[in-house]
Amino acid sequence: MSLSPNTERAYWLAWSQIRGIGPVLMKRLYQAFGGSMSEAWNAISSDLQAVEGIGGQTLEAIRQAQREVEPVALLAVHEHNNLNFWTPSDREYPQLLWEIPDPPPILYYRGHLTNWNERNTVAIVGTRNATPYGRRWTKKLVSALASRGFTIISGMAEGIDGEAHKACLEVGGQTVAVVGTGVDRIYPYKHKSLYEQIVSSGLVVSEYPQGTPPDKTHFPARNRIIAGLSRVTLVMEAPERSGALITAYQANEYGRDVYALPNSLEVSEAKGCLNLLGKGAQAILGVDELLESLGMLPNLDKPAPAIAISELPVLQQNILQAIGFGDPVGLDWIVEQTKIPSGEVLGALTYLELVGAIAPYPGMRYQRLV
Numbered sequence: 001m002s003l004s005p006n007t008e009r010a011y012w013l014a015w016s017q018i019r020g021i022g023p024v025l026m027k028r029l030y031q032a033f034g035g036s037m038s039e040a041w042n043a044i045s046s047d048l049q050a051v052e053g054i055g056g057q058t059l060e061a062i063r064q065a066q067r068e069v070e071p072v073a074l075l076a077v078h079e080h081n082n083l084n085f086w087t088p089s090d091r092e093y094p095q096l097l098w099e100i101p102d103p104p105p106i107l108y109y110r111g112h113l114t115n116w117n118e119r120n121t122v123a124i125v126g127t128r129n130a131t132p133y134g135r136r137w138t139k140k141l142v143s144a145l146a147s148r149g150f151t152i153i154s155g156m157a158e159g160i161d162g163e164a165h166k167a168c169l170e171v172g173g174q175t176v177a178v179v180g181t182g183v184d185r186i187y188p189y190k191h192k193s194l195y196e197q198i199v200s201s202g203l204v205v206s207e208y209p210q211g212t213p214p215d216k217t218h219f220p221a222r223n224r225i226i227a228g229l230s231r232v233t234l235v236m237e238a239p240e241r242s243g244a245l246i247t248a249y250q251a252n253e254y255g256r257d258v259y260a261l262p263n264s265l266e267v268s269e270a271k272g273c274l275n276l277l278g279k280g281a282q283a284i285l286g287v288d289e290l291l292e293s294l295g296m297l298p299n300l301d302k303p304a305p306a307i308a309i310s311e312l313p314v315l316q317q318n319i320l321q322a323i324g325f326g327d328p329v330g331l332d333w334i335v336e337q338t339k340i341p342s343g344e345v346l347g348a349l350t351y352l353e354l355v356g357a358i359a360p361y362p363g364m365r366y367q368r369l370v
Contacts, residue, residue, distance in 0.1 A: 037089075111198060257282065261284045
């Protein structure tokens with residue numbers, strides 16, 4: 001039986017509440033059970049223990065949750081307490097973030113972006129104790145990027161982060177603040193006005209529910225979301241021990257480009273940037289040079305169809321007809337509508353994706369493009 005995206009959403013939430021089940025393990029469960037967290041929830045013990053990372057103690061926590069939690073009821077309560085959040089089963093969940101090994105199962109947000117082009121997302125990170133040089137170059141680069149349609153992503157901290165958000169807003173650009181608190185908490189409070197501006201024209205996002213206060217353990221995890229949401233990470237100034245360096249290292253692990261702003265050997269606030277340059281990060285050599293480099297990013301836009309629909313085999317045509325032009329539909333829905341074995345459907349879907357006839361979404365869902 002086909003489950004609606006909203007029902008699958010309930011199971012993402014239910015899994016996220018189980019002690020010992022983190023983002024990495026949740027993605028493994030998703031992959032192990034054919035892209036369905038509800039299938040994972042109802043799986044037998046031996047199938048669950050076949051997933052790397054699930055041992056006896058974790059299995060017992062899962063079984064206890066299954067006895068005590070009704071996912072759909074849990075979702076209703078959670079939606080009442082947290083007005084806006086996405087799970088990977090939601091169409092709006094960012095594609096780039098889903099690609100990392102440890103995507104947040106719940107992404108809370110406040111605000112609204114009218115046209116978030118994930119091809120043009122740039123993280124700007126750096127020290128809280130920024131020098132005038134770091135602030136000046138942050139403003140210069142962000143103004144140029146934002147005015148050319150790049151979405152600026154940062155952490156709303158003091159120093160470089162705040163400077164990046166402000167510079168973006170000043171030129172009417174779009175910015176996303178990734179915070180280590182609930183999206184309803186303002187931290188640091190001195191950024192109250194900045195927070196309100198971001199909410200009115202951009203997004204504040206977090207993996208923590210509303211009401212979550214600041215906690216130093218949250219910020220390293222927050223940094224992976226900044227890196228995951230961004231095609232490119234720019235480190236403007238960072239001492240040798242800095243959260244900005246964590247973001248840069250994670251971006252590198254995710255296969256994203258990392259740039260660092262050169263500075264003097266005598267400036268302690270920038271020694272981390274020099275270390276990054278020594279480890280292979282690209283140097284920021286000026287506004288024009290950076291824009292030229294970013295202009296060569298591979299295009300994430302969906303390709304134009306490489307074949308006419310009438311030229312497709314009957315199997316693919318039937319699957320396209322089942323998908324339709326509405327919201328993305330799941331694999332089980334397609335199998336149910338076409339009465340074609342799931343293995344054959346998966347093969348046909350891969351072909352249709354390659355020729356640009358459909359677009360894939362998290363949760364093994366697909367949308368017809370032509």
